[in-house]
Amino acid sequence: MNESINLLLNHRSIRQFEDRPLSKEQIEMIVSCAQSASTSSFIQAYSIIGVTDKEKKKKLAKIAGEQSYVAENGHFFVFCADLYRHEIIGEMENKRVIPSIESTEKFMVTLIDTALAAQNAAIAAESMGLGICYIGGLRYDLEAVCDLLHIPSRVLPLFGLAVGYPAKMTEKKPRLPINHIYHENEYRSNREENEQQLQVYNEIISDYYIERTQGKRKDTWTSQMAGMLEKQSRMYMNDFVQKSGLNRK
Template sequence: MNETIKTILDHRSIRSFLEKELSEEQIRLIVESAQAASTSSFVQAYSIIGIKEPAKKTELARLAGNQAYVAKNGHFFVFCLDLNRLRLAAQLEGIEESEIFESLSSTELYTVGVVDAALAAQNASIAAESMGLGICYIGGLRNALYDVSALLKTPDHVVPLFGLCVGYVDNRTDKKQRLPMDAIYHEEEYKTDEKMSEQLHSYNRDISDYYLQRTGGKRADRWTEMMANKLTNAQRLYLKQFLHDKKLPLN
């Protein structure tokens, strides 16, 4: 097993960072690593906004659901779907926005941007962890995208998708066991529900044991229980309207 794979397999979310900023060299290498990720048809439909200003990080922490580590870390990155750059590219080629509206608002191009941003972020995360730093993804930014967008001054056709805390680890958390490989990896065809259910029952026992140990017996959540609760409490249903307002009605 090489060092890259060791770094990947040792991943865990870090939510407690030392009050030490990343160097400009570290930031540059993390962003360059993000840019080295695969991108559909060379579109590169994402942008990264780095946040250093303490007051702005504090406000983003509040908007993300009062997550303190959004404010206290070495550097905070916001990964955005960015189709505005494509609009500008077309404009430079003498093409009016009305001529490309159908493409800019397509579900396909939106999907390309989301995938591109996710691939870039994961490259950035692995780069940071290879430097001995910790990371934590922040989906909570989508709790208040109108406010986040206003704070970051993102124009139409740009959507802040998630944040990424990066910094020097203060408290290294335990590693959460993922779903068994057999529940994720299918060969030739998708597994039956019966087979999947067997794997989920086994996984439930592992996750309950994890929470029992981590909380000193205060929690024993099952994975299927957590997912069922998530599905019965729909979140962020305003997103469709937000995308429409950002001129991304998704046709």
């Protein structure tokens, strides 16, 4: 097993950081690594906002549902899907690009581009001995995030990435068994087979919680997921994204 694979397999989210900022060199290296990821047709459809202003970080922590590690970390990045500069390009080149920019296809492109870049940033940070945590909680109120960070239309903040020196390690939760995630030549959609696989995984997850909490907690994965999905969360998103000028048709 090589060093990079070891790093990937040992990922865990860190939610408590030392009070020690990243250096300019570290930040630039993380961003350079992000930019080295593949990008669809070289579109480079994302931007990254580094937030160092303490008041802004506190406000973002509040938006994210009072997550202290959004404010307290070594550096906080906000990853944004971005087709704003492509709108400018359309005007510069006098080409009609808005229908493309507003399409669901390009919405998917910009989301995927941004996520690939972010994952490179995460791995770069971890390879330096730093810890990371993705902050999807920014999506509780994207309008507030956009106001706070002066984000224009055609740009959509997707998530934050808190980075810093780990103050407390966490455990790695067992993922779905590989035969559940990985298919060969065709998707195995048989419902009974899927339910059986989920029962197997439920036991793995229950055992994990029982062991970690000395028997106090024994949720299954399916109960966690059903509970989470039953709550209709962030249902404003469809309207908000369209108002931002993306995913319109």
